[in-house]
Amino acid sequence: MVARIAAMVEEASATKARTQLFVERIEQRYSMAVVVGALALVAVPLALGAAFEPTLLRAMTFMIVASPCAIVLATMPPLLAAIANGGRRGVLVKSAVAMEALGRTTVVAFDKTGTLTEGRPHLESVTPLAGHDGAVLDEDAVLALAAAAERPSEHPLAAAVVRAARERGLPVADATGFTALPGRGVRATVEGTAVVVGSPAALDGIPEAPVTRLEADGSTVVAVIADGSPVGLLAISDRLRPDAAATVARLAELTGRPPVLLTGDHAGAAARVADAVGITDVRSGLLPDAKAAAVRELQAAGHRVLLVGDGVNDAPALATADTGVALGGRGIALAVETADAVVVRDDIATLPNLLGLSRRARRVVLANIAIAATVIAVLVTWDLVGTLPLPLGVAGHEGSTVVVALNGLRLLRAAAWRRAGQATQKGS
Numbered sequence: 001m002v003a004r005i006a007a008m009v010e011e012a013s014a015t016k017a018r019t020q021l022f023v024e025r026i027e028q029r030y031s032m033a034v035v036v037g038a039l040a041l042v043a044v045p046l047a048l049g050a051a052f053e054p055t056l057l058r059a060m061t062f063m064i065v066a067s068p069c070a071i072v073l074a075t076m077p078p079l080l081a082a083i084a085n086g087g088r089r090g091v092l093v094k095s096a097v098a099m100e101a102l103g104r105t106t107v108v109a110f111d112k113t114g115t116l117t118e119g120r121p122h123l124e125s126v127t128p129l130a131g132h133d134g135a136v137l138d139e140d141a142v143l144a145l146a147a148a149a150e151r152p153s154e155h156p157l158a159a160a161v162v163r164a165a166r167e168r169g170l171p172v173a174d175a176t177g178f179t180a181l182p183g184r185g186v187r188a189t190v191e192g193t194a195v196v197v198g199s200p201a202a203l204d205g206i207p208e209a210p211v212t213r214l215e216a217d218g219s220t221v222v223a224v225i226a227d228g229s230p231v232g233l234l235a236i237s238d239r240l241r242p243d244a245a246a247t248v249a250r251l252a253e254l255t256g257r258p259p260v261l262l263t264g265d266h267a268g269a270a271a272r273v274a275d276a277v278g279i280t281d282v283r284s285g286l287l288p289d290a291k292a293a294a295v296r297e298l299q300a301a302g303h304r305v306l307l308v309g310d311g312v313n314d315a316p317a318l319a320t321a322d323t324g325v326a327l328g329g330r331g332i333a334l335a336v337e338t339a340d341a342v343v344v345r346d347d348i349a350t351l352p353n354l355l356g357l358s359r360r361a362r363r364v365v366l367a368n369i370a371i372a373a374t375v376i377a378v379l380v381t382w383d384l385v386g387t388l389p390l391p392l393g394v395a396g397h398e399g400s401t402v403v404v405a406l407n408g409l410r411l412l413r414a415a416a417w418r419r420a421g422q423a424t425q426k427g428s
Contacts, residue, residue, distance in 0.1 A: 074368030077408025
């Protein structure tokens with residue numbers, strides 16, 4: 001499963017460099033055109049009998065003022081300054097391409113556990129079940145089996161089960177043959193007993209009535225199976241992040257569309273979180289490939305999707321989305337590696353500021369390109385139509401380069417980050 005997920009990540013990630021390659025090809029062609037134009041300004045007038053010295057001087061001036069230095073520099077300083085500004089606030093954007101793409105987001109998709117919730121779930125209750133032979137284990141025995149099987153897992157729910165067992169003073173035995181099934185659960189052998197812990201929907205033989213009753217309270221239900229027989233249900237709940245609702249509202253205002261919730265959890269728990277934060281588009285019970293398919297569905301509808309997640313289940317969707325943000329505080333290595341940006345401090349309230357800063361960086365890039373192109377057009381026209389002194393041409397060319405660089409570096413200021421957040425709240 002991990003190999004399949006890694007393959008999906010690699011396949012999706014391979015398509016993200018096309019924009020950068022396109023820009024490089026344009027720059028190369030423009031530079032070649034400038035060289036060809038300069039040679040033509042020498043060869044054609046000389047063929048027509050023009051004097052050598054003024055002809056060569058005009059061609060040299062043309063090559064200087066038409067060179068794309070300012071245009072090339074118009075793009076990187078704003079984006080790199082925005083990356084540095086975000087880094088100071090605990091958000092690491094991995095490339096200038098990713099920073100630019102963040103500002104084009106039209107819809108944000110959230111994972112639930114560890115993203116909109118705190119990612120510190122706790123065990124609410126243990127419900128023993130009668131096995132196929134009619135035997136019923138007590139709560140501690142069920143919890144001890146589940147904790148032993150879950151201990152090697154990195155999932156937040158697994159951590160909650162192990163923590164609950166230790167708080168009760170139960171022995172957590174060493175498991176062998178551990179296998180993680182992303183989106184489904186885990187398998188392991190505990191002291192000779194084959195134990196499966198996972199989602200009731202993904203396991204056979206789990207009675208529906210107690211599962212439905214526990215899910216009605218908004219808990220995530222985990223089933224425990226021992227030697228092929230269901231022995232218990234664990235009800236686990238997680239607290240909502242205190243800033244989740246405000247963040248969702250700000251992102252909805254910024255993108256013009258409420259975020260989407262994509263989760264592997266059951267519909268009841270997903271609906272409870274969605275109602276609390278103001279999300280109406282909820283897609284629950286999704287396995288990793290289904291999350292990626294949901295992202296592709298949004299893209300097919302014309303949206304540029306930003307996915308926010310933190311687990312191995314989110315890695316394919318992170319790679320499929322136009323941009324992906326991983327929460328690095330408790331984020332899984334594969335999710336962090338796959339994402340375009342990492343929120344190191346695990347603070348989702350930084351997301352609206354990040355999108356606002358990206359949009360401002362894009363506006364500065366466009367302004368820089370306009371400044372650089374205008375200066376080049378004026379100087380080239382002056383050189384071709386009139387007589388542009390070489391020192392003035394150099395001053396104009398280098399001056400425009402300095403102007404666009406300084407204009408981009410304004411995004412390094414702390415005020416740029418604050419204004420990005422304020423602009424978000426105003427919907428700009």
